[in-house]
Amino acid sequence: MNQTEALLSTRGLTVKYPYGDVANVVIDELDLDLYPGQIVGLLGESGSGKSSLALAIMGLARHPGVVSGEVNFRGQDLLKMDDEELRQIRGNSIGLITQKPRQALDPLVNVGKQISRVYRAHSQASKVEAQIRAVELLRSVGINDAERRVSAYPHELSGGMAQRALISMALSVEPDLLIADEPTSGLDVTIQAQFLDRMWERARDANIAVLIVTQDVGIVANYCDRIVIMEDGKITEDRATVEFFANPHTDYGKKLILSSGADAKASNADVAVITSPEILRVTDLRKTFEVDGGKRLQAVSNASFQIHKGRSLGLVGESGSGKTTVGRLILRLADPDSGEVWFKGGRIDSISPKEFRKYRSKIQAVFQDPFDSLNPRWPIERVIREPLDLHTQLSKEEKLARVKELVSLVGLTDDILPLRPGSLSAGQQQRVSLARALATEPEFLILDEPTSALPPAARADMIRLLKSLQERLDLCFIFISHDLSTVRELCHDIAVMYLSEIVEMGTSEQVFSAPSHPYTRALLDSVLFHDPSNRRVDRKIKTELEGEIPSPVDLPQGCYLAARCPLAEQRCRDDHQELIQIGPSRSVRCWKSVEASER
Amino acid sequence: MQKRKIDPLLLIGLIIIAGSLFLAIFGNSLAPFDPQEPVGDFSMPPSADHWFGTDGSGLDVFSRVLAAPRVDVAIAVTAAIVSAVLGTGIGLYAGYFTGRFAEIVMRISDILQSFPVFILAMVLVTLTGRNVVNLIFVLAFLYTPIFVRLTRSEVLTQRTRTYVEAARATGNSEFQIATRHVLRNSLAPSLVQLSVTVGFGILLTAGLSFVGAGVRPPTPEWGIMIASGAPNIILNEWWTSIFPGIAISITVFGYAAAGNAIERWARK
Numbered sequence: 001m002n003q004t005e006a007l008l009s010t011r012g013l014t015v016k017y018p019y020g021d022v023a024n025v026v027i028d029e030l031d032l033d034l035y036p037g038q039i040v041g042l043l044g045e046s047g048s049g050k051s052s053l054a055l056a057i058m059g060l061a062r063h064p065g066v067v068s069g070e071v072n073f074r075g076q077d078l079l080k081m082d083d084e085e086l087r088q089i090r091g092n093s094i095g096l097i098t099q100k101p102r103q104a105l106d107p108l109v110n111v112g113k114q115i116s117r118v119y120r121a122h123s124q125a126s127k128v129e130a131q132i133r134a135v136e137l138l139r140s141v142g143i144n145d146a147e148r149r150v151s152a153y154p155h156e157l158s159g160g161m162a163q164r165a166l167i168s169m170a171l172s173v174e175p176d177l178l179i180a181d182e183p184t185s186g187l188d189v190t191i192q193a194q195f196l197d198r199m200w201e202r203a204r205d206a207n208i209a210v211l212i213v214t215q216d217v218g219i220v221a222n223y224c225d226r227i228v229i230m231e232d233g234k235i236t237e238d239r240a241t242v243e244f245f246a247n248p249h250t251d252y253g254k255k256l257i258l259s260s261g262a263d264a265k266a267s268n269a270d271v272a273v274i275t276s277p278e279i280l281r282v283t284d285l286r287k288t289f290e291v292d293g294g295k296r297l298q299a300v301s302n303a304s305f306q307i308h309k310g311r312s313l314g315l316v317g318e319s320g321s322g323k324t325t326v327g328r329l330i331l332r333l334a335d336p337d338s339g340e341v342w343f344k345g346g347r348i349d350s351i352s353p354k355e356f357r358k359y360r361s362k363i364q365a366v367f368q369d370p371f372d373s374l375n376p377r378w379p380i381e382r383v384i385r386e387p388l389d390l391h392t393q394l395s396k397e398e399k400l401a402r403v404k405e406l407v408s409l410v411g412l413t414d415d416i417l418p419l420r421p422g423s424l425s426a427g428q429q430q431r432v433s434l435a436r437a438l439a440t441e442p443e444f445l446i447l448d449e450p451t452s453a454l455p456p457a458a459r460a461d462m463i464r465l466l467k468s469l470q471e472r473l474d475l476c477f478i479f480i481s482h483d484l485s486t487v488r489e490l491c492h493d494i495a496v497m498y499l500s501e502i503v504e505m506g507t508s509e510q511v512f513s514a515p516s517h518p519y520t521r522a523l524l525d526s527v528l529f530h531d532p533s534n535r536r537v538d539r540k541i542k543t544e545l546e547g548e549i550p551s552p553v554d555l556p557q558g559c560y561l562a563a564r565c566p567l568a569e570q571r572c573r574d575d576h577q578e579l580i581q582i583g584p585s586r587s588v589r590c591w592k593s594v595e596a597s598e599r
Numbered sequence: 600m601q602k603r604k605i606d607p608l609l610l611i612g613l614i615i616i617a618g619s620l621f622l623a624i625f626g627n628s629l630a631p632f633d634p635q636e637p638v639g640d641f642s643m644p645p646s647a648d649h650w651f652g653t654d655g656s657g658l659d660v661f662s663r664v665l666a667a668p669r670v671d672v673a674i675a676v677t678a679a680i681v682s683a684v685l686g687t688g689i690g691l692y693a694g695y696f697t698g699r700f701a702e703i704v705m706r707i708s709d710i711l712q713s714f715p716v717f718i719l720a721m722v723l724v725t726l727t728g729r730n731v732v733n734l735i736f737v738l739a740f741l742y743t744p745i746f747v748r749l750t751r752s753e754v755l756t757q758r759t760r761t762y763v764e765a766a767r768a769t770g771n772s773e774f775q776i777a778t779r780h781v782l783r784n785s786l787a788p789s790l791v792q793l794s795v796t797v798g799f800g801i802l803l804t805a806g807l808s809f810v811g812a813g814v815r816p817p818t819p820e821w822g823i824m825i826a827s828g829a830p831n832i833i834l835n836e837w838w839t840s841i842f843p844g845i846a847i848s849i850t851v852f853g854y855a856a857a858g859n860a861i862e863r864w865a866r867k
Contacts, residue, residue: 331768333764333767333768353773354772357770357772360768360769360770361770364768364769365765365768367761367764367765368761369761372760372761372762373761373762373764373765374762374765375762375766375780375783375784376762376784377783377784386766386769386771387769387770390769390770390771391770433765436765436769
């Protein structure tokens with residue numbers, strides 16, 4: 001790639017933040033070249049200066065940052081320009097996509113107007129032309145029904161749509177350089193894949209230089225030509241993606257590749273006949289919530305499954321699929337509209353909250369947000385001791401001994417016991433939550449996305465810990481997640497949820513090796529493997545979903561997936577689908593899949 | 600690490616608060632003259648014997664300024680603490696267990712807060728009788744809704760946090776969650792308000808006495824002193840009103856400053 005001239009190159013770029021007498025150097029003498037048509041992934045831990053670099057290139061270093069060095073863009077030094085010149089360059093030639101799309105949009109102006117304003121600020125187009133262009137742009141980034149969406153306000157858009165509105169704004173002026181700061185954090189996997197595909201295509205077609213700031217190895221492996229790793233404001237590795245994955249030089253790079261579990265095989269042996277006793281049984285669970293205007297939002301519908309001792313069930317789905325609600329219903333943090341929950345032969349959904357408290361020591365939970373799950377005012381020792389206080393008659397010394405035992409069980413040390421949750425890292429906080437959940441030796445655990453709020457390295461550690469605990473303690477749990485690779489590693493069985501319904505169920509082995517439902521296939525397709533030789537953009541995508549997840553308030557009459565499914569026929573749109581058994585411990589909610597399996 | 604700087608506002612506030620509490624306890628014994636016994640000469644300007652002069656009844660102004668915190672500060676501090684304890688408890692209940700009781704409580708505090716505090720205080724004191732205990736109850740009654748509101752709104756945010764859900768999943772009863780978990784995390788705004796409320800309480804106590812609806816003369820009390828000196832200011836007899844006025848200003852400023860400084864610190 002080096003034969004072409006760099007579009008943008010920084011020389012000795014330094015960003016400092018004065019802090020008392022000393023300066024905090026965020027970016028340290030950094031040299032970086034970006035070439036047209038090349039997609040560069042900028043990796044690094046949080047605090048390594050990634051985002052500061054992205055902003056400094058745009059001349060947007062935050063006050064009171066001090067920037068020195070050179071940022072040469074087509075031979076001109078951006079740092080020497082005055083605001084007006086810089087504004088021209090920014091709008092015309094460099095586009096920026098930030099992390100939180102909805103915050104980057106003006107809530108009082110509809111998206112069409114926002115896009116056309118950007119467009120008109122840098123071209124001579126009339127208002128009408130700009131509006132037409134806005135519709136075209138929205139359509140080009142894959143927003144269906146763009147004519148209607150163009151007059152939508154930011155709060156009426158989903159996160160994915162807002163992100164795409166933002167990218168169409170950045171692309172509206174046909175920039176030569178696009179900087180994307182964690183563009184897909186907070187997006188669902190299928191939406192993330194759609195979005196990145198589109199960005200990748202656009203960059204290819206228009207020969208745009210792209211800098212993606214991310215922590216996700218999957219994104220880099222799949223979409224980037226080159227990888228730059230930043231540590232403490234310096235570049236420690238800058239190589240072609242394929243070379244990097246073959247042989248990372250830095251420790252951080254090695255750790256990144258090791259932490260990627262995406263290509264791990266499902267290691268749990270497939271047990272055809274389950275002989276262990278049943279722990280939990282859920283039948284026809286249903287839950288709706290009332291929303292404004294008297295309408296009802298369907299959160300969970302007809303959920304049925306059972307879990308046997310020593311087994312684990314992965315509940316997979318995108319946001320809004322109802323997976324978290326299923327967990328909450330079992331935990332009695334919400335009451336179902338109908339359906340039954342049985343725990344070891346006793347029905348637990350209709351007993352009083354007071355009676356249910358006896359079961360709390362047997363059914364425990366770990367929640368998604370590591371910091372928010374712990375009382376911020378309590379020392380860790382008290383947090384972990386709480387279930388012992390509530391459910392056991394142990395003496396003070398026995399409790400302390402048990403707390404220490406638990407702390408070491410989850411791989412922490414005693415010296416954290418007097419600390420408050422705020423002074424721990426997210427990974428440590430989540431281990432504390434796990435220790436609290438395990439304190440009373442529960443027979444059943446609900447793990448509600450315990451890894452998704454953790455940074456990549458901590459996530460890998462947490463999964464390893466769960467896996468070893470699963471083997472050592474013969475744990476029985478539901479693992480709720482949107483991360484398929486994690487589920488594959490940890491769970492014996494899988495239930496895939498889409499819009500309040502379970503659409504496919506089976507053992508991990510069955511579902512991963514031969515997904516049957518179109519939604520399951522799409523989910524699997526959108527997994528970004530941490531392997532540049534197996535990129536999503538090179539793969540032939542069998543099932544690409546279109547558009548957005550429909551609103552759970554106005555559900556379609558037929559199959560909920562019909563509007564997005566490439567295989568949909570009239571029958572799909574007319575008839576509601578039932579979950580039909582297609583083999584031992586295997587069922588699917590799609591008549592086409594059922595027919596295919598019978599053939 | 601930067602050197603930790605003490606907020607000068609907090610320092611000044613705390614010094615003034617400490618001073619006012621000190622005088623509330625020892626002011627009487629420090630006073631050079633009996634604050635309720637005439638010392639002889641009437642309406643004497645400040646002199647070496649009588650630093651702040653004497654008033655129209657021949658009472659030593661300096662001694663009375665020193666002794667007054669026993670009434671003003673004591674009433675305000677007690678009332679503020681009573682209303683904070685009461686208000687936090689009610690606010691916790693109304694915020695955590697939303698329902699009919701909570702609705703009723705909130706509407707009552709709406710009604711209370713829609714009256715001008717001063718007028719309502721005058722009416723209530725007149726109805727219950729003018730003495731220190733009644734004043735404390737009236738002030739506490741008037742200030743409770745402030746703490747109810749503050750605590751309730753904090754509880755409403757805290758109860759949606761995951762740690763509450765986690766406490767429920769761990770096996771706490773609702774009462775245990777409210778008292779062990781939510782309460783401790785909802786106290787910050789009330790603690791800030793406490794100091795400010797004492798300042799307001801001093802102003803209100805003095806104001807009530809000033810219009811003749813508070814404690815009775817000759818009790819040493821700043822509001823009474825200002826009132827008794829006020830008609831004579833046109834005769835150039837400024838000292839009887841000015842000194843208690845300055846004392847009130849400094850004290851109220853001290854409590855308000857400390858409140859603001861605590862708030863600033865709590866937000867960090």
